[in-house]
Amino acid sequence: EAIYGTRRWRTTEEGEFVRYTSKGENTVYAICLEWPGKELRLEAPKPASNTEVRMLGYGGDIEWLNDNDEIVIRVPQLTVDELPCQHAYVFELKNVE
Numbered sequence: 001e002a003i004y005g006t007r008r009w010r011t012t013e014e015g016e017f018v019r020y021t022s023k024g025e026n027t028v029y030a031i032c033l034e035w036p037g038k039e040l041r042l043e044a045p046k047p048a049s050n051t052e053v054r055m056l057g058y059g060g061d062i063e064w065l066n067d068n069d070e071i072v073i074r075v076p077q078l079t080v081d082e083l084p085c086q087h088a089y090v091f092e093l094k095n096v097e
Contacts, residue, residue: 014044028096029056032089040073045096047071052094057084062091071096 017033028045046069053064063074
């Protein structure tokens, strides 16, 4: 799924392998430039009580938790055939600050 109409978010990167873009008022996309492993910890977007997380190109539910105002995503363990792509992995974070 394409994310047309996105723009730079207030923080453009986090660490060496995560970049951010945004769409609308409170949707942020965390773009991982390499597979994040079992867990992805994001400090920049702050979760709210109604935050939703999904991985573009993956139809399953994404588990996440709020750990001291950090979003901790439990990355699904996928086979090579199940990966949404081979180059970057995008997590859509709705209702974040």
